[in-house]
Amino acid sequence: MTMAAMPEGSSTLFADLDVEVELDAPLAKHTWYGIGGHADALVHPRSEEALCTLLRRCARTSTPVRVLGAGANLLVDDRGIDGVVLKLDAPCFNALELPAEGEATVARVGGGRDLAKTIHDTTRASLGGLEPLIGVPATIGGAIRMNAGGKYGEIGDVVHSVGLVTWEGERRTYLRDAIRFSYRHTDLPPGVVSWAILALRPADPVALQQRKKEISAYKASVQPLAAHSAGCMFRNPVDPATGERMSAGLLIDRAGLKGTRIGGASVSDRHGNFIVVEPGARAADVMELAAKVADETFARTGVRLEREVVFWRRGEP
Ligand SMILES: Cc1cc2nc3c(=O)[nH]c(=O)nc-3n(C[C@H](O)[C@H](O)[C@H](O)COP(=O)(O)OP(=O)(O)OC[C@H]3O[C@@H](n4cnc5c(N)ncnc54)[C@H](O)[C@@H]3O)c2cc1C
CATH class of the missing domain: 3.30.465.10 (Uridine Diphospho-n-acetylenolpyruvylglucosamine Reductase; domain 3)
Incomplete structure (x- = not known):
């Protein structure tokens, strides 16, 4: 992919800025899931000043911007991510x-x-x-x-x-x-x-x-720490009867969903709230499985689960 994949006017986005830019950068190695596509531009600002200027230019050109941390709560679309993905790995950050x-x-x-x-x-x-x-x-x-x-x-x-x-x-x-x-x-x-x-x-x-x-x-x-995951997929929901939070993992377990699989993604046998992947899995497998787990948990327990893991999808804010 070239700069043509970036919005119009983006050739000047990085001009004279203290940033390192990787075009068409694979993001899998930056996330704990280790799957998903490329960023149109992975940008490493080298100063807070450069970050501010870049964000101003992105706002002016309506270029989408996202910020990547350790990628431990993140699933990246198989089709990759449009616009700019920021990585704060320079010494100043x-x-x-x-x-x-x-x-x-x-x-x-x-x-x-x-x-x-x-x-x-x-x-x-x-x-x-x-x-x-x-x-x-x-x-x-x-x-x-x-x-x-x-x-x-x-x-x-x-x-x-x-x-x-x-x-x-x-x-x-x-x-x-x-x-x-x-x-x-x-x-x-x-x-x-x-x-x-x-x-x-x-x-x-x-x-x-x-x-x-x-x-x-x-x-x-209690957690399958060695497997590729993004930690708990769903937030622990509030029990309307007591006002206390219930364990989403326990609800998923009670719904009989541990071990459920789509493609290379499965509900962990260790912890019902972890969706783990094996080599060859696609982000779409995880997305489909998360939707299935939420639907079936609702059907079997009456509790709606809300996602905690952030999904980055191409073309969506
Ligand atoms: C094995 C495993 C165990 C886990 N256990 C726990 C646990 O016990 N408790 C828990 O709370 N979480 C847990 N998690 C989830 C994860 O560790 C947390 O959500 C963590 O806060 C994610 O931080 P990150 O830097 O990886 O953010 P990312 O996953 O990179 O990003 C998550 C969100 O934060 C935003 N973000 C990242 N950096 C910045 C920034 N500098 N400024 C603004 N926004 C930013 C991103 O844009 C995104 O929306 C676990 C994950 C794994 C893989």
Whole structure:
């Protein structure tokens, strides 16, 4: 594919900008599913300034833009993705600034930085707060956008403020009080999480290490972590009778759907809410299977499941 696949006027989209551009870039290697098509343009901005300018130009030319994190909650269309896909892997989006010893316990971290690496580095610096997220594959930006978490806590618990670049290319800072974090959701406006400040707490690194081990062991005992997936396919629905969340995995299990297969995609035997794939699977297999699981769970339990995994489809916003 060439620039002809990009919208009109896009030849000037990247001119004189501090960005690296890969045209017709395969995205499979950037997602945990490891399947799906190519991005018309995978763009790596090398500065926040370049990101802002690029977003302004995209807005002006109506070029679709999406941002890719670690690809751990994402399914990419077999036909690939139109417009620009951003990847925040330049050093400026991957820095971690830790407080000097004895100072406040806030850390500034780039939106593209790997969450696991950040947990490792903050733990070693005797800072607690991120350890409940051990084993959740993510970048900081993706984790904030999805309010990643689980049984032991979520990232919203430690967010102090977020630096966001809007799709129109404007820089905004949101303080914690202005952001609502709820179950796997934040009401942050659309745009790119460029950086965040995390409010951590002083903690004993040995105790943190022990806690990480316990949480990792729990996660490994309930989730098929070695398989190719995007984590839980559906959100845990609210039980109207109690107002509590029910396990989507348990409902899928009760509906007798574990092991159901379409093409190379199947409902995990370990965890009903994981749709896993094997080599040769198509994104269409996963999409079809997710629709089938939702329909049959509704037919058999009366509960409608809502998707958590983000599907990127060519031609759709
Ligand atoms: C094996 C496995 C286990 C998992 N376990 C858990 C779990 O226990 N708890 C949990 O919550 N999740 C879990 N997940 C899902 C996933 O880890 C989280 O949803 C995570 O937050 C995804 O982050 P990411 O960087 O990979 O985002 P991506 O998957 O790349 O993107 C997800 C969404 O976030 C957006 N996004 C990404 N980066 C940015 C950014 N910088 N700014 C704005 N938007 C952005 C994307 O555009 C997309 O809409 C699991 C996934 C896998 C594969």
